[in-house]
Amino acid sequence: MAEKVLMKGNEAVAEAAIMAGCRCFFGYPITPQNEIPEYMARRMPEVGGVFLQAESEVAGSNMVYGAACAGARVMTTSSSPGISLMQEAISYMAGAELPCVIVNIVRGGPGLGGIQGAQSDYFQATKGGGHGDYHLLVLAPCTVQELVNLTMEAFDLADMYRNPVMILGDAILGQMMEPVEMPEPRPTADLPAKTWATTGACGRPKNVITSLFLDPAKLEKHNLRLAEKYRRMAAEQVRYATYMTEDADVVLVAYGTTARIARAALERARERGLRVGLFRPISLWPFPYEALAAATAGAAHVLVVEMSLGQMIEDVRLACGEIKPVHFYGRTGGMSPSPREIMDEIVKIVEKGA
């Protein structure tokens, strides 16, 4: 078993990508994720990989598009305003079915916003972001170790489905240091050969990568084929964790950093004899609708906690909003909820409900 090392989330995500066989990184500086390109600038030359600081997120994400076309394992990272600039390339990559990993170390918005951790990019990540009918796989880790594990797996998932995968973190996760154990280098999964890549038409017919279908009937067919893939992804990649939901009267629903704070609130509530559980979606797309409905079946109340004004709550309502009250507590703009605030909300709900 590998030794545990103390690493900052941002550096851990960079090393995890290297261990996953990522050999191309393109990015543009933006706080709070600058440790990632800085780490890559040092590390990529050591492993014979490519690090390039692009002139913008627009260019950087299109370099990712190019390297993905060439069959490379490629990643870019940014934070909210930068991710907005990448939406063009993300839509094109989804349309052209190109595998890549995109990490969003989310900060408060809208606009230039701030640089503290937030969860206000949930809609952008899970409901489209760019133009067209498409989905990304969106994974939301809550510890540095999980950030490492999911980042490494993301490269396999991207190749498996020929689809961009987004890791949705936040400034807190990116900046915090925790002990991590680096898993074995990848790829280990049995992945299909990239016969579609544009590597030069040597001994084979030419390959073309495009998302252009001028004939609407053909474009519809393309979209229906993508939809079939998204259905497969939705069936195969639902991930979540539950904690003490079995006997819970109130089930907290939170992802990422907020789930850790929610868990601290849960411990306090349990000490006071309140039966509180926690449901933590790990895959935000696909969202674990059925698992959430099942985990909250015996509860009287559901409390969604987010570092936003309420975005994931829409998916929670789709899962269980018709059969029970779904409450919300959120802080925004880079403020994070405290366990005490969440505890107060729990008490309020229980007292009102009683």
Next chain:
Amino acid sequence: MQKLFGRPEALADVPTHYCPGCTHGIIHRLIAEVIDELGVRERAIGISPVGCAVLAYEYFNCDFVEASHGRAPAVATGIKRALPNAVVFSYQGDGDLASIGAGEIVHAASRGEKITVIFVNNAIYGMTGGQMAPTTLPGQKTTTSPKGRDPEVAGHPIRVCELLSSLSGVAYIARVSVTSPANVAKAKRALKKAFETQLEGKGFSLVEFLSTCPTNWGMTPAEALKWVDDKMAVYYPLGEYTKVPEVG
């Protein structure tokens, strides 16, 4: 019997959608001839733009990627950095390269990316129906400059070769036209030099073609060729622009 003339292997045997009198077809053929002559078809990866040449991937017999509007130099950078032995070329129009993609072309050139850019300048947006381009000449009428381009309002046309030639990463830049057999021959020599520059690993190369758009210019093909010689080549002088001053 000896075959004296035929279709280059790098050119696909399909009809193109280009209008009569448009010189995209000649430019496509020259690229294919150069790729064949250099023996690099199996290493070649082209990038098509958004604009009239959006379907260029249908017309070449080599690997091709379709880029979003203006981003071809960034896409080319990603491909070339991942596959240093590939022969990577982008094919871009004036709106794509000099307007929406102005940032990407300047930085690809200044980084000295070992790619070849074919820049087709016809002073108008063809695909979208004849709007003003960044290279539309002063006084030139388009659907979005109906009284003729007024530099006071719409700014001045951009001379791309002159602009990029000041950048140290540039290894070869030339402006050519295909308005006569002599000019076609010169254009092909420049194109070959550009690809050779890439193959020798010297840095960024670009060839600007002054091209025609009889449809949106409202001219016959013959008038359009004359307009390139008489008007465009005056504002955009033909020749090589490579002499980069080495400073420091």
